[in-house]
Amino acid sequence: MQKKLILGCLVVAMTMSVACFTVAEDMPGPDGEALWNHISKVSPYTEWGYWDDHKGMIEGRAPHGKYHKVFVNKKGIDSVSAPVQYGTIQVKENYGKKKDLKAITVMYKVKDYNPKSGDWFWAKYSPAGKVLKAGKLKGCIGCHSTRVANDFVLVHEFK
């Protein structure tokens, strides 16, 4: 009887761990191509929302191009204060003077990926989705770390 109970618990525990794993698997690892697959196919970023104080096409500062749009996934939008929730992704479309899409830059918050720089995974893509650079990119971190208290986010103010 007791053996059966223990076995039962074991089966439940195993099923649960499989379920938890599946949930975590829904998000890509810190990898440029896997992240592109996620934001272009699994959960197309053009269907996400915007920060409430940064909607649609906005005129930007250097070096990202003249105009930009910043899309944010639900995890991000649901984050009311800094730091944002793990799993947050921000996708920035960077446009030139003629409002032509030049590049796509992405920030993806991954638990334990890079604790000393806010756990952000950084990536830059061509408009067609080719990985131009990805990882713990010093250039990106350099500029964005001017706002550590705002979780490295520049276009949106957390309260």
Ligand code: HEC
């Ligand atoms: C020279 C400074 C600088 C560098 C380098 C830089 N950024 Fe930015 N970034 C900005 C500024 C300023 C903004 C605010 C929007 C604007 O004015 O273009 C911004 C906004 C963003 C946003 C929108 C979310 C937010 O934090 O506001 C993303 C995503 C982003 N950058 C990604 C990157 C990535 C990826 C890299 C490296 C490949 C990078 N940035 C390098 C200055 C920089």
